[in-house]
Amino acid sequence: MKSIDMLEKTFSPQDIEARLYAGWEESGAFAADPTRAAAPFTIMIPPPNVTGSLHMGHALTFTLQDTLIRWQRMRGRDALWQPGTDHAGIATQMVVERLLAGEGTERRALGRETFLDRVWQWKAESGGTITRQLRRLGASLDWPRERFTMDDGLSRAVREVFVTLHRQGLIYRDRRLVNWDPKFQSAISDLEVESREIKGSLWHIRYPLADDPTRFLVVATTRPETRLGDTAVAVHPEDARYTDLIGRSVVLPLVGRAIPIVADSYSDPEKGTGAVKITPAHDFNDFEVGRRHDLPMPSVLDREGRVTLAEIATDSAFVHSLQGVDRFEARRRIVAELETLGLLERIEPHTHQVPHGDRSGVPIEPLLTVQWYCNAGELAKAAIASVEDGRTKFVPQQWENTFFAWMRDIQPWCISRQLWWGHRIPAWYGPDGEVFVAHDANEAEQAAEKHYGKQVALTRDEDVLDTWFSSALWPFSTLGWPQQTPELARYYPGDVLVTGFDIIFFWVARMMMMGLHFMGEVPFRHVYIHGLVRDERGQKMSKSKGNVMDPLELIDRFGADALRFAICALTGPGRDIKLGPSRVESYRSFVTKLWNAARFCEMNGIAPDPDFDPARATLPLTRRILAEASAAVAQANAALEAYRFDEYAAACYRFTWNTFCDWFLELAKPALQEAEVKRTAAHVLGLLLRLLHPVMPFVTEELWDHLGYGAPCSLIRAPWPATFEVPGADAARAELDWVVRLVGEVRTVRAEMNVPPSLRAPVLLKDAAPESIARGGRWLEAIGRLARASDFAPLAGEVPAGSAQAVLDEATIVLPLAGLIDLVAERARLEKERAKAQKEAEQVARKLDNADFVARAAPEVVEETRERLESARAEVARLEAALARIG
RNA sequence: GGGCGCGUAGCUCAGCGGGAGAGCACCACCUUGACACGGUGGGGGUCACAGGUUCAAUCCCUGUCGCGCCCA
Numbered sequence: 001m002k003s004i005d006m007l008e009k010t011f012s013p014q015d016i017e018a019r020l021y022a023g024w025e026e027s028g029a030f031a032a033d034p035t036r037a038a039a040p041f042t043i044m045i046p047p048p049n050v051t052g053s054l055h056m057g058h059a060l061t062f063t064l065q066d067t068l069i070r071w072q073r074m075r076g077r078d079a080l081w082q083p084g085t086d087h088a089g090i091a092t093q094m095v096v097e098r099l100l101a102g103e104g105t106e107r108r109a110l111g112r113e114t115f116l117d118r119v120w121q122w123k124a125e126s127g128g129t130i131t132r133q134l135r136r137l138g139a140s141l142d143w144p145r146e147r148f149t150m151d152d153g154l155s156r157a158v159r160e161v162f163v164t165l166h167r168q169g170l171i172y173r174d175r176r177l178v179n180w181d182p183k184f185q186s187a188i189s190d191l192e193v194e195s196r197e198i199k200g201s202l203w204h205i206r207y208p209l210a211d212d213p214t215r216f217l218v219v220a221t222t223r224p225e226t227r228l229g230d231t232a233v234a235v236h237p238e239d240a241r242y243t244d245l246i247g248r249s250v251v252l253p254l255v256g257r258a259i260p261i262v263a264d265s266y267s268d269p270e271k272g273t274g275a276v277k278i279t280p281a282h283d284f285n286d287f288e289v290g291r292r293h294d295l296p297m298p299s300v301l302d303r304e305g306r307v308t309l310a311e312i313a314t315d316s317a318f319v320h321s322l323q324g325v326d327r328f329e330a331r332r333r334i335v336a337e338l339e340t341l342g343l344l345e346r347i348e349p350h351t352h353q354v355p356h357g358d359r360s361g362v363p364i365e366p367l368l369t370v371q372w373y374c375n376a377g378e379l380a381k382a383a384i385a386s387v388e389d390g391r392t393k394f395v396p397q398q399w400e401n402t403f404f405a406w407m408r409d410i411q412p413w414c415i416s417r418q419l420w421w422g423h424r425i426p427a428w429y430g431p432d433g434e435v436f437v438a439h440d441a442n443e444a445e446q447a448a449e450k451h452y453g454k455q456v457a458l459t460r461d462e463d464v465l466d467t468w469f470s471s472a473l474w475p476f477s478t479l480g481w482p483q484q485t486p487e488l489a490r491y492y493p494g495d496v497l498v499t500g501f502d503i504i505f506f507w508v509a510r511m512m513m514m515g516l517h518f519m520g521e522v523p524f525r526h527v528y529i530h531g532l533v534r535d536e537r538g539q540k541m542s543k544s545k546g547n548v549m550d551p552l553e554l555i556d557r558f559g560a561d562a563l564r565f566a567i568c569a570l571t572g573p574g575r576d577i578k579l580g581p582s583r584v585e586s587y588r589s590f591v592t593k594l595w596n597a598a599r600f601c602e603m604n605g606i607a608p609d610p611d612f613d614p615a616r617a618t619l620p621l622t623r624r625i626l627a628e629a630s631a632a633v634a635q636a637n638a639a640l641e642a643y644r645f646d647e648y649a650a651a652c653y654r655f656t657w658n659t660f661c662d663w664f665l666e667l668a669k670p671a672l673q674e675a676e677v678k679r680t681a682a683h684v685l686g687l688l689l690r691l692l693h694p695v696m697p698f699v700t701e702e703l704w705d706h707l708g709y710g711a712p713c714s715l716i717r718a719p720w721p722a723t724f725e726v727p728g729a730d731a732a733r734a735e736l737d738w739v740v741r742l743v744g745e746v747r748t749v750r751a752e753m754n755v756p757p758s759l760r761a762p763v764l765l766k767d768a769a770p771e772s773i774a775r776g777g778r779w780l781e782a783i784g785r786l787a788r789a790s791d792f793a794p795l796a797g798e799v800p801a802g803s804a805q806a807v808l809d810e811a812t813i814v815l816p817l818a819g820l821i822d823l824v825a826e827r828a829r830l831e832k833e834r835a836k837a838q839k840e841a842e843q844v845a846r847k848l849d850n851a852d853f854v855a856r857a858a859p860e861v862v863e864e865t866r867e868r869l870e871s872a873r874a875e876v877a878r879l880e881a882a883l884a885r886i887g
Numbered sequence: 888g889g890g891c892g893c894g895u896a897g898c899u900c901a902g903c904g905g906g907a908g909a910g911c912a913c914c915a916c917c918u919u920g921a922c923a924c925g926g927u928g929g930g931g932g933u934c935a936c937a938g939g940u941u942c943a944a945u946c947c948c949u950g951u952c953g954c955g956c957c958c959a
Contacts, residue, residue, distance in 0.1 A: 661921085786919095
């Protein structure tokens with residue numbers, strides 16, 4: 001019965017991954033349980049955009065999170081990995097708008113309600129892509145708890161937060177310059193603006209003095225099209241060239257308006273001509289200058305980036321011809337007109353930073369509008385303090401600097417967006433513009449009635465909130481807040497937030513501000529910041545470069561375990577990871593190695609024995625592998641506790657391949673019939689599967705189930721291995737190390753002397769201490785097999801002529817190979833060895849000759865150095881003797 | 888311009904005050920009782936450069952150069 005059920009010769013991930021995942025999910029293995037006595041362990045997923053599909057960045061972050069969650073779950077913690085998706089305002093609205101465009105319509109034609117119905121319909125049909133793909137990766141999220149930032153509960157949390165912050169004066173309306181995205185026709189926050197270097201021009205324009213039209217003030221600008229809205233020219237107060245002009249006026253060319261020359265230190269005498277036009281409604285710096293000098297602030301561009309003359313007066317036919325013209329066309333026409341009029345002194349090529357919308361890619365336009373703002377400066381105080389006093393720690397810690405730098409200079413957060421898809425701002429306006437912020441229309445109407453003394457018709461604010469406003473609430477809104485649920489009490493604050501540095505400001509900082517304000521406690525204890533996934537040459541992945549890797553394709557080719565292991569192995573602290581298919585392929589070899597080791601154990605009839613007690617092991621072989629296994633567990637714990645995924649992976653890799661396969665199984669082969677060896681092998685393999693499960697869940701679960709360690713799909717819940725004491729571990733290690741070194745020395749000599757492996761030759765020990773002889777005697781079979789020895793014995797008489805030799809501690813290994821080896825080559829080999837030992841001896845001797853070293857270095861260091869010198873000298877002596885014997 | 892990080896074997900990266908490491912790649916040999924997605928052995932590095940601190944520096948400090956990222 002068992003024989004037809006043996007493990008397949010090769011591991012086929014595609015056959016088992018879906019089955020195992022379904023098995024875990026259906027059995028509730030991912031479920032947190034607030035009623036359990038165990039301590040909770042919480043990770044909040046950074047909610048991927050509902051429009052998203054799994055990319056390598058997701059594969060990285062979710063592999064790390066799943067590894068941590070599975071590890072803590074096995075450790076007995078009540079693990080909650082909270083799943084969900086983000087409504088992603090602009091991204092989702094764009095997706096649906098594109099669909100509509102394909103149907104020959106657009107959102108305004110549909111109207112707001114119909115459009116939103118359409119978005120929800122899209123979400124129902126296509127919004128589950130990313131969550132399906134997360135399952136392919138093996139992510140053990142608690143799916144029944146899945147949330148969406150626009151679901152009813154989270155929307156309620158958003159309204160509650162908005163209303164509360166408004167009442168506290170921390171949310172307010174203000175008319176000021178915002179970053180206006182002309183493509184989306186919406187305000188965006190400072191964070192959504194990225195500056196791009198643009199090769200443009202600096203136009204030097206003559207502004208005639210009002211009281212002396214023969215004199216000009218030359219003004220340099222990169223944006224001639226906004227000059228219709230100039231309301232001053234600024235010069236530096238200490239700029240001697242212009243002192244006499246301060247307080248006088250210039251006539252704004254084309255427009256004909258007289259505007260003052262003001263002194264303001266914003267003007268940089270080194271830049272351009274030192275005289276700068278001031279357009280308060282279209283430039284952030286100019287806005288400040290305008291405020292300082294109480295200047296008018298006419299807007300001359302509209303929400304689509306076209307010229308509007310509504311706020312300026314002019315008789316110029318040319319200027320009137322610009323009405324409704326796009327900003328870049330207006331620039332061309334104005335420059336041409338100035339040139340015609342002889343007012344353009346020169347054009348200087350000029351490279352400068354131009355703000356662009358990060359999603360739209362178009363230059364943003366500072367625009368004077370009324371928007372909703374959040375007083376981030378006030379909320380930031382508690383968040384800064386929580387990092388200063390260590391309630392939240394960043395890993396790697398250097399990211400705290402980045403966090404502090406931004407938080408200490410944080411600007412008001414513009415939270416309103418002129419979009420339709422999102423949380424509509426819970427504010428209503430009376431006929432006179434009075435604002436009523438309330439949880440719902442009913443409450444707003446009551447407030448209005450109280451205010452006006454009668455019922456009035458209210459209109460609701462058209463705008464929605466910045467998507468990040470709702471994600472800022474994620475750590476508590478997903479747990480039921482504002483209701484006081486058992487989940488909220490138990491799983492807040494979370495243990496660790498795992499994410500990339502690119503959203504420290506967008507998301508991490510804002511969660512901390514909101515969490516501290518509304519929950520009175522940090523949302524998470526640790527913030528683990530990982531790098532970016534790049535291609536194997538270190539290039540950022542991008543569609544235009546064509547170097548984008550698809551994690552699903554890698555999973556199809558190599559299996560989820562190989563991809564996950566590659567990610568962990570390459571994730572060092574504070575580094576980007578360079579990943580290519582060849583890396584994943586090479587870690588697939590590791591998966592295969594594990595599979596084959598398990599097959600070998602199965603073929604030898606190893607069987608799990610729950611009563612096995614490592615403390616009762618008697619053999620050096622079993623004691624050593626058990627001690628190594630315990631050490632591997634300790635290493636894995638230390639690595640994972642420090643978020644050193646690379647070290648965790650390396651410890652697993654080393655222990656599995658090097659320690660377990662290369663030495664333990666090889667040495668155990670003939671002994672696998674012995675009960676203790678067999679039981680130990682079974683025990684250690686079981687430990688290994690548990691140790692590897694967090695990073696390689698599929699293959700380990702399959703082996704665990706198949707080999708009978710537990711019921712189907714039970715490894716995910718198996719207890720994480722504990723470290724344990726092994727009696728006589730040191731002696732066992734010493735003995736096995738000696739065997740390993742003996743075999744290694746013999747192999748090296750044979751390989752270098754080109755002795756064919758098929759030829760077995762005696763291994764003799766000269767000058768060996770009795771305990772070495774005894775050790776060898778206990779390992780005759782292994783030495784024979786692994787060192788290709790036909791015999792192993794102490795050397796009684798003289799070293800036979802034509803032998804190869806090698807030094808092992810006090811003894812010399814002698815391989816009588818007369819006629820089979822080239823003595824000239826053997827002499828050269830020994831001389832090289834001697835030179836190496838001699839160099840070591842000289843280096844160490846020089847150190848000990850230094851009186852300062854002996855006097856000042858730590859005594860144990862000096863002692864260790866003396867021992868090193870002694871053994872190096874002994875080795876030189878033995879190699880000398882070996883050389884002398886060759887003659 | 889300000890800040891952060893990185894320069895260690897061909898590649899990717901650990902290490903970080905006292906003997907230069909791993910994986911992959913490479914070369915040679917090997918189908919030895921799971922595994923050629925394998926086994927065994929081997930070659931390969933003035934630890935970017937220059938100063939300083941120290942008995943001792945790849946490691947700490949300062950500077951220079953090169954690369955990357957963030958902010959203005």
